[in-house]
Amino acid sequence: MQGLKIYKKIPYGTHQRQFLDVYQPTNLPADLTIHAKNGLPVVVFIHGGSWQHGEKEGHGFIGRSLAQAGYLTVVIDYRLAPKNIYPDFIHDSVSAIAWVYQRIAEYGGDPNKLFIMGHSAGAFNAVVAVDDARFWRNSHVPNGAIKAVIGLAGPYSFDYRQYQSKVAFPAHLHPEGVMPDRHVRPDAPPHYLMVAENDNLVGIKNMLKMKRALERAKVPVKSVVIPKVNHMTMIVAMAKPTRWLGKTRELVLDYIAERLEADALEQKKSA
Numbered sequence: 001m002q003g004l005k006i007y008k009k010i011p012y013g014t015h016q017r018q019f020l021d022v023y024q025p026t027n028l029p030a031d032l033t034i035h036a037k038n039g040l041p042v043v044v045f046i047h048g049g050s051w052q053h054g055e056k057e058g059h060g061f062i063g064r065s066l067a068q069a070g071y072l073t074v075v076i077d078y079r080l081a082p083k084n085i086y087p088d089f090i091h092d093s094v095s096a097i098a099w100v101y102q103r104i105a106e107y108g109g110d111p112n113k114l115f116i117m118g119h120s121a122g123a124f125n126a127v128v129a130v131d132d133a134r135f136w137r138n139s140h141v142p143n144g145a146i147k148a149v150i151g152l153a154g155p156y157s158f159d160y161r162q163y164q165s166k167v168a169f170p171a172h173l174h175p176e177g178v179m180p181d182r183h184v185r186p187d188a189p190p191h192y193l194m195v196a197e198n199d200n201l202v203g204i205k206n207m208l209k210m211k212r213a214l215e216r217a218k219v220p221v222k223s224v225v226i227p228k229v230n231h232m233t234m235i236v237a238m239a240k241p242t243r244w245l246g247k248t249r250e251l252v253l254d255y256i257a258e259r260l261e262a263d264a265l266e267q268k269k270s271a
Helices: 055-067 087-108 119-131 165-169 203-214 240-244 246-270
Strands: 001-012 020-026 041-048 072-076 109-119 144-154 191-196 223-226
Touching: 001 055, 020 055, 020 087, 041 055, 041 087, 041 246, 055 072, 055 240, 072 087, 087 109, 087 119, 109 119, 109 246, 119 144, 144 246, 191 203, 191 240, 191 246, 203 223, 223 246
Parallel strands: 041 072, 041 109, 109 144, 144 191, 191 223
Antiparallel strands: 001 020, 020 072
């Protein structure tokens, strides 16, 4: 019978917020291991909370949901504002991804099949960590290891000085120097930008601007507006009891499968 092992509070740094949990699926049926020749594909999830709130424990449902589908899932914590401001939470995201690349094989994961996924502020972290060369170069993770970035309701292009979230950013920094739609490296991996139809917190313009920036850099990008969900229910819909809320999980899983198939084809061509 398919099962799950959870490894909790694994340090990826020395700070009390630099921990992660690993959700390892066990006894998977054959149809969920077709891309697991060198270990299971891995999803790294970064939670939201305006860079001021949130914790990995509150997002265990993401780990369980994706593990059930056959993906080894890592849910991370990171340092929060106002004690720690930008770019601390970006450095943490990069460090966590680097840890996953270096160590995830010990848990049965394939370090060369990584998907970086985040919701809200976590989507910002995911995109900046992977797309902004100023940070990504410190990861020492090879480009091909990241198969895609999946951003749910990310605030990719906004003036934080006009919002409560300004406490998470240095007062002297202009948004131009911070926002991910201004800093896309041309060799970034494919992206899937997901927004909620009824999101009253993060406007759709964030996704549209980020998508245009990726297209300008010639980075493959797909986007979707998920019907009937809002900023919070789009992520809650990942949990088993509340999947009826929306199609988030189905769309995420379809995209990951699509990228893995594309990668398998590339590997065959180059063999």
